[in-house]
Amino acid sequence: EVVMTQSPATLSVSPGERATLSCRASQSVYSNLAWYQHRPGQAPRLLIYGASTRATGIPARFSGTRSGTEFTLTISSLRSEDFAVYYCQHYNSWPPLTFGGGTRVEIK
């Protein structure tokens, strides 16, 4: 079973700054990776699929990249609504469906 490890657990960033979140797979999942945003009290939202393709309606300040088994979600200039918890999830094989432990992006 593939294990997804996200780092850091918490990221403190000032509004307008760049945030870089990491997700590492324990074995290759190719580009079969999605990112989600979860704000408190709201339903999670799909941000990225295929490691780098933005979902419908997702602003261009969100971008995803892949290097081997390392995946990165970058938020280029943080806005107030971007402070949330972010999860990666691989879909190279199912079941199971595996999420990373999450990265909380908080206001510095």
Place this chain on the structure above:
Amino acid sequence: EVQLVESGGGLLQPGRSVRLSCAASGFTFGDYGMHWVRQGPGKGLEWVSGITWNSGTIGYADSVKGRFTISRDNAKNSLYLQMNSLRAEDTAFYYCAKDISVDSNTLYYLDYWGQGTQVTVSS
């Protein structure tokens, strides 16, 4: 507009059973795979179970295997989760989510989520 509305949560005693429901609208429910995902207090997202469009393939997390049963009624545009032998560690917010897979025997990622329903297991 895709809508997923969960119901059936509440306060339950350990060992009891409950059935969660998810009413879907805004898309052709019978064509898509579906999931249940939960978030325990202070924890991250945990996948619970998934089901393909025709119920041909079903998967469970090890933590619920043998206790929970996922099902769907495509005629009623509804997804269900029967939860038996409840434990304190099942306390969580339970989300219904739509997969992107269409008429497929596997599932991928989740493009729409409901607002969730709270299940609390406590004596």
